[in-house]
Amino acid sequence: MRVLVQLRPSPDVVAAVADPAVTATAADVVNGLPGVLLDPTFTPVAVPRPLPARAGGDPLSLNQPLIFSMAPRDASVLVRGEIADDEVSTRLALLPGRDGVVGVYADPVIQSSLTCGGDGPVGDWRDVRRLLAVERLHAEGYDGSGVALAVTDTGVNEPHVKAALGSDFVLDRERSWSPDGVPGRPGEFDVDHGTMCAFDALLAAPKASVIDIPVLLSRRPGGSALDGLLSDAMAAFAHLRTVLDAQPAETRALVVTNSWGSFSPDWDFPPGHPGNYSDNPAHPFNLIVGSLAAAGADILFAAGNCGRECPDGRCSYPDRPITGANSHPAVVSVAGVDVTGERVGYSSQGPGRLADRKPDLAAYTHFAGSGAFGPGEPDSGTSAACPVAAGVVAAIRSRVPSTVLSPSDLRTLLMRSADDRGVLGYDYDYGYGVVNVPGIVEALRARASETRTADGSPWLAV
Amino acid sequence: MVLITVRLPRGATLDMALRELRLKKEEVDVGYGVVAIDPDHGLYGLRVSAMAAHRLTATPEAMDGPWADPKIEPMGPPGKDR
Numbered sequence: 218m219r220v221l222v223q224l225r226p227s228p229d230v231v232a233a234v235a236d237p238a239v240t241a242t243a244a245d246v247v248n249g250l251p252g253v254l255l256d257p258t259f260t261p262v263a264v265p266r267p268l269p270a271r272a273g274g275d276p277l278s279l280n281q282p283l284i285f286s287m288a289p290r291d292a293s294v295l296v297r298g299e300i301a302d303d304e305v306s307t308r309l310a311l312l313p314g315r316d317g318v319v320g321v322y323a324d325p326v327i328q329s330s331l332t333c334g335g336d337g338p339v340g341d342w343r344d345v346r347r348l349l350a351v352e353r354l355h356a357e358g359y360d361g362s363g364v365a366l367a368v369t370d371t372g373v374n375e376p377h378v379k380a381a382l383g384s385d386f387v388l389d390r391e392r393s394w395s396p397d398g399v400p401g402r403p404g405e406f407d408v409d410h411g412t413m414c415a416f417d418a419l420l421a422a423p424k425a426s427v428i429d430i431p432v433l434l435s436r437r438p439g440g441s442a443l444d445g446l447l448s449d450a451m452a453a454f455a456h457l458r459t460v461l462d463a464q465p466a467e468t469r470a471l472v473v474t475n476s477w478g479s480f481s482p483d484w485d486f487p488p489g490h491p492g493n494y495s496d497n498p499a500h501p502f503n504l505i506v507g508s509l510a511a512a513g514a515d516i517l518f519a520a521g522n523c524g525r526e527c528p529d530g531r532c533s534y535p536d537r538p539i540t541g542a543n544s545h546p547a548v549v550s551v552a553g554v555d556v557t558g559e560r561v562g563y564s565s566q567g568p569g570r571l572a573d574r575k576p577d578l579a580a581y582t583h584f585a586g587s588g589a590f591g592p593g594e595p596d597s598g599t600s601a602a603c604p605v606a607a608g609v610v611a612a613i614r615s616r617v618p619s620t621v622l623s624p625s626d627l628r629t630l631l632m633r634s635a636d637d638r639g640v641l642g643y644d645y646d647y648g649y650g651v652v653n654v655p656g657i658v659e660a661l662r663a664r665a666s667e668t669r670t671a672d673g674s675p676w677l678a679v
Numbered sequence: 680m681v682l683i684t685v686r687l688p689r690g691a692t693l694d695m696a697l698r699e700l701r702l703k704k705e706e707v708d709v710g711y712g713v714v715a716i717d718p719d720h721g722l723y724g725l726r727v728s729a730m731a732a733h734r735l736t737a738t739p740e741a742m743d744g745p746w747a748d749p750k751i752e753p754m755g756p757p758g759k760d761r
Binding site: 398432446458476479480481485493500501519527529594 | 684
C-alpha cells in the first residue's frame with residue numbers, strides 16, 4: 218500500500234523543506250522508517266499547521282476560523298513510501314510517535330477511468346495474443362498439444378468457437394461430462410459464458426483438448442444454503458480426477474478453468490458454522506479442490522467481479538469478496554487487467570478468505586474476442602482473465618507434465634515471472650503481477666539447464 | 680436433499696454407501712450418486728434427505744455435514760454499475 222507519512226522533524230529541517238531554493242530528499246528528513254520503503258523520487262512537502270484564528274480557540278477543531286502557520290516550529294513534512302499489504306494494519310498502529318511520525322495516510326492512485334462493466338472493449342484478442350507472446354510460445358513448442366483443458370462453465374458451442382478463432386480445435390467429447398439432468402451434448406450448448414471461456418483459453422493453447430463441463434447449467438433450485446449447485450461442481454471435479462488418474466504419468470496434464478463463484482453469503486452458512494463454504498478449508502468442495510491439485514491438476518479460478526471501483530450488482534459480501542475455492546491456496550486466483558495493463562475496476566481485491574494472498578496474478582480481459590455476448594460486446598470479467606491465464610498454463614503443460622513440474626511449483630513459477638504492477642511486490646489488486654509469457658519461458662529454460670531427471674536425461678529439451 | 684460426507688472404502692459404490700449407512704434408496708439423490716472427494720483417504724460425498732441426515736447425525740462418526748451447497752454463477756459479464 219502506498220502511503221504518505223507525516224513527520225515533525227527539527228525546525229531547521231522543516232525550514233529547508235519549505236525553502237523553494239532548497240531541494241530536500243526523504244533521506245534529509247528521516248533516516249529510514251521501519252517497514253516503510255521510502256520513495257527517494259518524491260520531494261518532501263511542507264504542510265502548514267492549522268491554528269485557531271482567535272485566541273482561546275479549540276486547538277483540535279477544524280470547524281472554526283483558522284490560520285495556517287508555515288513557521289518551522291509549527292509546520293510538518295510529508296514523505297511518500299510503501300508498506301507491504303499484509304503489514305498495513307500493524308505499521309499504521311505502531312508508526313505514529315516513532316521517529317517523529319505524526320500520522321500515516323493512504324495515498325490512493327488517482328484514476329478516473331478504470332474499465333468497468335458496460336464499457337466497450339479495450340483492444341481485441343489479437344492484442345491479447347501479442348501481449349502473451351503467443352508466437353514465441355508456440356515457436357518453443359508450448360501450444361497445448363496433448364493437454365486436457367477442462368472448461369467448467371455453461372457449456373461450449375463448438376461451431377461458434379471455431380468461427381471466432383478462424384480455426385479448428387479439439388473438443389474432447391469422450392472425457393466431457395454433464396451433471397445429472399442437464400440435457401445437451403458436448404460442444405452443442407447455447408453460445409454463452411462457457412463459449413467465451415473456451416475461446417479465451419484457446420488463445421494461448423490452440424492445440425489443447427477442450428473438455429466440456431457444463432456444470433452451471435444444472436437446475437437445482439438454489440437460493441438456500443443447502444440446495445444449490447456447488448455439489449454439482451464437486452461431482453465434476455470427481456470426474457476430472459478420473460480423467461487425471463487415467464493419464465500416463467509421463468504426459469499427465471490437466472488444466473481446469475473456473476470462471477464462477479458464489480456471490481452471496483445468504484446462500485451459505487455463516488463463517489464459523491461447521492458447514493460453511495466461503496471461509497472453511499474443510500468444506501468438501503475445498504477438500505476436493507486440494508485433492509485434485511495434489512494429484513496433479515492445475516486449477517485456476519476467477520478472482521471475481523467485486524472490485525471496489527465498480528462491483529457487479531450481485532456482489533453481496535461486505536468485504537473480502539474472494540471466497541471459497543476462488544481463494545484456495547492450491548489454485549491460481551486470477552485478477553483482470555485490460556490490454557493496457559491497468560486493473561479493471563470490477564476485478565475483486567484481496568485478501569482472500571481461505572488464503573490471504575489472493576489474487577495470485579492478473580491476466581487480460583475486457584477485449585473484443587469471442588463475440589459470445591453479441592457483436593461489439595467484450596469478453597469481460599475475471600471470467601475472461603481466468604481462461605486466458607489457463608491457456609498459458611495449458612500451453613506450458615504441452616512440454617512440461619505435472620509429474621515433472623508440480624502444480625504448486627508451476628504456480629510459483631507463474632508468480633515469480635509475473636510482470637509486477639501496482640505497488641512494489643505483491644499487492645491485493647494485481648497479486649504478483651500480470652502473467653508474463655517471456656518470463657515464464659526464460660524461467661523454464663533456466664530450470665532446464667540446471668536440472669536433470671533421475672535417469673540423467675535433460676529435464677526439458679531446449 | 681442435503682450434502683453430507685462419509686468415510687467409505689476406496690472404490691465405494693452407491694449400494695455400498697446405502698448398506699453402510701443403512702439408508703433407503705428414496706432417501707438418497709441417486710442421480711447424484713457417490714462422489715469421490717478424496718479417494719486416497721476414503722472420503723466421499725452424497726446428497727441425502729434432511730430426515731436421513733438428521734438420523735445420521737445421531738452417530739457422528741458415520742458422517743460429516745450437512746455442508747453448505749450454495750448457488751454458483753458465472754462471474755461475468757460484470758454488471759454495468761459504476
